[in-house]
Amino acid sequence: MDARRKLAITRGIAGLTLLFFRPYHRMLSPMADSFYHPRPRVRFAPSPTGFLHVGSARTFIFNWLYARHHGGTMILRLDDTDVERNTQASLDSIFEGLKWLNLGWDEEYKQSERLELHRKIAWSIFEKGLAYRDFTPAHAGDAEKSGVQGTWLFHAGARELAREESDRRAAAGEPFALRFRVPRPAGPEAGETGVRGGPPPSPARDAAEGAVRFAPGKLCVHFTDAVYGEQVKATDDIEDFALLRSDGMPTYHLASCADDADLRISHVIRGQDHLTNTFKHVLIFEAAGFTPPQFAHLPLLVAPDGTKLSKRRHGPVVSVTTYRDAGFLPEALINFLCLLGWSPKNDREHMSLEELKDAFSLAGINRSNAVVNFKEASAGSLESASQAEVIPSTGAAGERKPLPAGTEIFDPKALWLNAEDIRGLAVEDLSARLLPIMRAAGYRVSPEKMLQITPLVRERIKLLRDVLTAADFFFVVQLPPYDPAELIPQKGDTAMALKVLQKAQTILSTVEFRHDPLDRALRAAAPELGVKTGQMFQPIRVAVCGRKNAPPLFETLVVLGRDTCMERVAQAMKTLERPWA
RNA sequence: GGCGCUAUCGUCUAGGGGUUAGGACGGAAGAUUCUCAAUCUUCAAACCCGGGUUCGAUUCCCGGUAGCGCUACCA
Known part of the structure; x- marks a missing residue:
């Protein structure tokens, strides 16, 4: 653990003791504190725009583990504000995957049913002067942006538009997006909440003083991440992001924050792709008068080629339902996913759900991306993948039904864990x-x-x-054809194979069909024929199983029964005598 | 381009100012068994590069490089 990390943790503890000196009313307010949570409330908030992939599943699992470890509440919230991209198939895939994982959740919400709340909060920010109407048509910024060096901040003229003018144009029905007025160091902007100096950064300070602070020559937004530590970003690098679209729908940033506050989410545990978005979120929380939750960002899961997991590039190997359909045990997938980006730090790897729950802590989470070491799709499946691009997908979130055959596409560690669980x-x-x-x-x-x-x-x-x-x-009536050469034992020939099978036939016709008698009789026959035990057993095994590698012989014979065994041995002798037939 | 995050065996990771840098999967070899599997034993395999700080850096700091993320009226 490096010094920075140690510091963050120590500060967390310090913050805890600080709590007891807090005014009582603050403890009762909904978002009273970002670190003192005897009963944390966490959420998994997928957007139904694609199937549930293993990265999302891991986020769900970590949230669940955190909630259960601390006796808190797990919330499922569908972030479905992007009407254009939402699909029912994706929604089904998410529920299918989560249901199979079998972890469950305590509360469930849909953002699309909470739009009034989002708008209310957006307009409350507007009323405080911390947001403004932008009448610039959507996407007009692109051309402007392409030539520009550095971060695009806002559309010229939009931010400064007088309130009266803005109200007039809105009343006239002109469409607009509502943008957050990110505080800028220059000029007497409304809503700057910065303070000077003060104690070192910490969740306690973030909560107590506000996240926007003056630094020499600039304004900075601060927050403390439970995994990545202290995060600072100059407002000069944060653009005036949208809160409401011109169709009145909330953006992800607004809806997410409004709901996190309203649902009294204590810890936001999500992918690291949101780490830099968090500055915006902190700004929204403050502007709306909420204390931000504790953030914990998870390192991303990436493909062997280092790119982030995607259906289009990597195929069904990234879908949770693929693991289900291939015969993974949910507990094995969970175990495997936990080991990516998190470690109990005691060399334990194969762990039960209960053990994972006990061992889980945010302090065990790493900061670097983890590779899910699956095999890249074969040429054939790549072909079908490109087809899938042109054909509008109709299946569950566009998943292709035919499963890649065999075990060789999955991460070997996932397979090992699964095999361990099967044996258990x-x-x-x-x-x-x-x-x-x-x-x-x-x-x-x-x-x-x-x-x-x-x-x-x-x-x-x-x-x-x-x-x-x-x-x-064990089940087929007729064994599929096999190479008769398999019947010939090591260092033996056709004659030996025939001799063995002949002997086997007479033994099998009379011996009691139980393990020990079979073992005794067949084992005793080997020296009689002048062959080794292995040479004795192989032709029989191949005759009854149709292959060299199979379960132990006598148990197999017992399950198969006398009739089937006799029949298959006879069949084998026939093919040996007439290999060309 | 701007901003941010990250960097230990092939992969997941432990560790940390002085270590034979530990474990697991996978790989190789061997033992065992009627084959395979399982099991057991053994082996190979890593601190991104360059500067500092220091008696001593893989570890701390800075820079570089690389990868990833954000930079949408997507989430």
Whole structure:
């Protein structure tokens, strides 16, 4: 931990003690304090403009963990103020993903149902003179901006427009956007709340003195991030951002802050892509008369190529439902995601939800982006990805249904964690999860048989879906064709294979079909034939399973039953005798 | 372009003014087993670069570089 970080934490503690000297009325006000939260209120606020990807899922998880760790409240808020881009499919994808994660939340809101509140707050800021109408048509700033060096600040003439003139044009029905009047150092602007000097920065000071302070020659906005520490930005680098669009809809910044204040959110835990937006948010909170919440920004999740996760570039590997459909256990995905950008700092990695909840703290969060080490999409899927661009998407948020086959596209650590969790499941539990997968693939399978097979595949699958390739031979009537050469044992030949299978046939026809008798009889046959045990077992295994790599032989034979085994051995002998047929 | 954030094995990370820089996944080798898997053992693998500060920097400071983010009437 570096000095800066230590400082921030120490200050947090100092702030806590400070609290007890606070006036009582301040403790009762809705946003009384940004650090003293016996019962924190946190929110996950996705906007339904795309499917739920793993980065969003991690944000949800961290918020949830923080709330549960401290006995607080988890809130789901749909930030759906961008009517143009919202889709029902995206909304469905978000709920589908969150439902599968199975963590739950305590309260739920939709921004589109709270527009009155947003507007009320926007106009209250306007009434204080801290916002103004901008009649410049939308996007007119682009041309102006392109040639300009540095940050674009505001449209010429808009900010200075007299109130009477502004009111007159608005009354005449001229469209306008409402912009925040970011305090500027030069000129007697209204609403400057800065103070000079004072104690060192801290959440306590941010709350007590206001975030806008004078520095030599400029005005600066301050806030203290629980992860990134003290943040300062000159107002000269913050443009007069919009609060209300010309259609009257609130912008993200306004709606988010208004709701965070109204819902008494104590901690805003979100992606680092909002770190620089936070200066604007702090400004809004202050202008509206609210104390800002405590902010904690999370390092971003990026693809192996270093770019941020996106469906278009990286395909379905970034969608939570892809993990579900591939046979991840939700607890494994959660565990994996927690390890990206956060560490319990004690070398523990495979952890239960309960353990994660106990161990979680904002102090364990890193500051650098983490790579989700999935394999880049193959040429084929890239093709379909570019097709998906031209064809208007109709599926769930544009997700492509066909799943990339196999386990090789996922981060190996996620797979390992999933395999660990699968092995940790009780046989009955695992079996119950495997059953619907087999059935969905068209196999007729009884719960009893599934229960018999589960222990045989448990240590051989990394994803639930792997059961389809690991256990298929238990269910098929006819084994899919395999290379007859597989039947020939190591350092053996066709003759040896035939000899073994012949012997096996006679043994299988009479022996009691239980593990121990089978083991004894078949093992004893090897020396009789003058072959090694391995040479004895391989042809039989391949004959009944249709492949070299399979679960232990005797257990497999028992599950398959005498008839199927006999039939398959006979079949194998036939193909060996007539390999060309 | 402006502003901001970040930089330890391939990946996720621990650590920190003096260490054999630790763990995990993945990789390699071996043990074990009827194959595979699981399990166990072992091995390879990292402090972005340049300046300072210091007896001593991978760690602290500055600069560079690179990556990422923001710079919308998107979120």
